[in-house]
Amino acid sequence: MQYVEISSDFSAAHFLESEYIHGHNFKITAKFYGNLDKDGRQIDFDKAKETLDDICNEFDHKVMLPLSAENRKDNTATNKISVQGKNYEIPNDDIAFIPIRATTAEYVAEYIVNRLKEKFKSKNLKISVELEENYDSSATFFD
Template identity: 30%
Template structure:
């Protein structure tokens, strides 16, 4: 029998952050969201009846979310324009638009754009070390909601270990 386990969706798995995505080759106005993260683990239980120890994933979620809390999320190398650090500031430029932030309030991310989809994929990549090695897991999904009616789902299908 296969199961789906959900972890997150509230409490420590919620964070507020600002971003300015790039749409149609222009930088959108800076704005923020209160993001909610949920992880879905799909798989078969082991001999003890567990798909995976929840504590491991909860710890992982806290660790990957913490650096993004109350930060402005920006791409290190944007899909269009530039982002650079100089004199303790982060400057993002795209066409005629630009923003300048104190470095301490910015999380520079290895994504081309800070869309909800890219952020979901980034978080899932960072979470995978906490899930890898669980023999019964065959799929991991990370749901990132930026609003009650808007979310992106990133997923990874894992090869099951054969005995």
């Protein structure tokens, strides 16, 4: 068994109900497992890197928010959020709305795996994504 590994990064803020708003320089490592094609490649390195960078750019320098009934980008230019008794009004341009339950590293890693699976669905690859919040802590999702 072998795999191809592609990395990227982004800087973003997030919070859980039990936390204050804070940020990380997230590092992401995607691994692609599968059979080699007739040219002896698992995946085109450049395409994989470009796809991962594009996804990271959607989050870079943004506040990550779960896309939900109360967090939406339609109708208003800003979103009001309340965290630990503090109220914030954030321009939608500065928010990355993500269709997940909460912006934990675990859910974000799963979301990125699903995005990569969708992009490379013709290749029949297994994909894992490790999302590091810090050098000493990360979450990994395997499809």
